[in-house]
Amino acid sequence: MTTSETSAGSLIREWRTRRRMSQLDLAMEAEISQRHLSFVESGRAQPSREMVLHLAEQLSIPLRQRNQLLLAAGFAPSFSEKPLSDASLAPAMAAVETVLRGHEPFPALAVDRHWNLISANAAIGPFLADVSEPSLLAPPVNVLRLSLHPGGVAPRIVNLAEWRAHLLERLRHQNDAIGDPVLIELEQELRAYPSGLKSGRPA
Structure with a gap:
């Protein structure tokens, strides 16, 4: 599945599951309500750019994948990437x-x-x-x-x-x-x- 076909919420849920965290665990780490996180993951709430990056930080998502998460949320990537030949x-x-x-x-x-x-x-x-x-x-x-x-x-x-x-x-x-x-x-x-x-x- 490509990034364009994947919602930011589903990616956040995927990374949370990968990190073996419950919604409550992540909500507490991010200092947000579990209800709001649930809405973000289900697509009922659209996260801001700041919230996307905040959740990515709590989940220790690599920078390359943070760019993918931002794109899925409708934002431009934040982290540049250069080939080794640069x-x-x-x-x-x-x-x-x-x-x-x-x-x-x-x-x-x-x-x-x-x-x-x-x-x-x-x-x-x-x-x-x-x-x-x-x-x-x-x-x-x-x-x-x-x-x-x-x-x-x-x-x-x-x-x-x-x-x-x-x-x-x-x-x-x-x-x-x-x-x-x-x-x-x-x-x-x-x-x-x-x-x-x-x-x-x-x-």
């Missing part, structure tokens, strides 16, 4: 490269919010030498997919079952926190990969 981010990207080089001879990499590879140091190369599925190395390279795919690095990981469980748990927590559709789809894909457990043991 000139204003050049100093930050240079700092990232410095940190990566500083880790050599040990491997280090930088990823974006979707776990796509942004940059890596030279020590990463040997880890990719035996990747048998070329598509895994085609940009954008998703490091979680590369790590757990049977045609990627997974066959070389001795404790694959433990590593897989760790990555999936971390991704699950990330999805619980931000509900990014791209990451939700990625988690579903990764869970379908072989578990790394010996036959007869539960996944």
Whole structure:
């Protein structure tokens, strides 16, 4: 469902549920009446821009999703977003490269919010030498997919079952926190990969 098809109230209810808060919990945190919050969620009351941002703050909604919430409520986004290639981010990207080089001879990499590879140091190369599925190395390279795919690095990981469980748990927590559709789809894909457990043991 797109933002244009979703009301601000339903998004607030979705985030409240994601945060495992009752209407009373959120109303108390936001210092508003539960009745007013109920009206906002049901669409019987139209929240002001200030109320949208206030509720978003109480729910710890990420800035990108706050923009979506504002759009759903009929307001312009408040938070700007720039691609990593933007000139204003050049100093930050240079700092990232410095940190990566500083880790050599040990491997280090930088990823974006979707776990796509942004940059890596030279020590990463040997880890990719035996990747048998070329598509895994085609940009954008998703490091979680590369790590757990049977045609990627997974066959070389001795404790694959433990590593897989760790990555999936971390991704699950990330999805619980931000509900990014791209990451939700990625988690579903990764869970379908072989578990790394010996036959007869539960996944």
